[in-house]
Amino acid sequence: MKYAEAVLVPETQGNSIHCRLDRDPRFEELLHYHDEIEIVLIDDSKGEAFIGDRFVDFSCGQVFVIGSGVPHRFIFKESSDSKAFVLQFHPSYFGGHFIENKEMADLKHLLKRSVHGLKFSNNVDKPQLEAYFRSMIDEKGMPKVLALLGLLNQLSSSEDVEQISSYGYEKISNSTAKDRLNKVYDYMLENYDKDEISLEKVAAVANMSVYSFCRYIKKTTNKTYGTIINELRIGKACKLLAETDLNIAEVCYQSGFNNLSNFSRIFKKLTHKTPKEYVNHLKLKKSSPF
Missing domain, CATH: 2.60.120.280 (Regulatory protein AraC)
Known part of the structure; x- marks a missing residue:
């Protein structure tokens, strides 16, 4: 790793x-x-x-x-x-x-x-x-x-x-905090699209208890662990929808989700479009001469 x-x-x-x-x-x-x-x-x-x-x-x-x-x-x-x-x-x-x-x-x-x-x-x-x-x-x-x-x-x-990024790193003021956050983030980057990634495993990477880790990640990023994982997964889903011929269900599972309705709900929350609306939007952009 x-x-x-x-x-x-x-x-x-x-x-x-x-x-x-x-x-x-x-x-x-x-x-x-x-x-x-x-x-x-x-x-x-x-x-x-x-x-x-x-x-x-x-x-x-x-x-x-x-x-x-x-x-x-x-x-x-x-x-x-x-x-x-x-x-x-x-x-x-x-x-x-x-x-x-x-x-x-x-x-x-x-x-x-x-x-x-x-x-x-x-x-x-x-x-x-x-x-x-x-x-x-x-x-x-x-x-x-x-x-x-x-x-x-x-x-x-x-x-x-x-x-590009949804948040900045200006709140992280010392090298120890940066090292810890980046270890966590690199682990999430490598594993966010896998079913087996869990809060317990990520907390262990930071050498923290689950409770302490949740407080730490919220304080340093102003986001919950679940929100960060969902943003990474939806980011990959958008990329797959734009660049492959995979259908929405296939994109759902390849992005790390194991439930299609949950995937659609989170997708709309973060992109303000359903997966189908997002695909139609991409098709419209490709067909437009401008």
């Missing part, structure tokens, strides 16, 4: 802005987190990411902004040429009075929202973003800082952005 790991971002020749082009970014396949904010530009790759508490597909030209301490991993499809630009900088980089200036309002909002993980679609200007990344790789000093500001300005002004 692989648990989420805390990753230390090394100093690179004294630089506080770390930028690179990964041509084989398999290290990102391990669920991990770090203090630095991370921005990823997908280049000539496709696959699936898990950020915070959600699965999301990715493809060439898409950008992800991942906040400090947010668990994440990118699984690149074997058939694709795995290549991505990766930028990391500490949240304190824009600390002090600088971020409080009126002109920085959009940037401040972007960084605040990053605790949920953000996805920018293919409508972003990929050539311009790539130029910023390459400049941060090649340049030093003020030109590097200006490239960072240019990148953040473009993302801050974009309206084509999707919030």
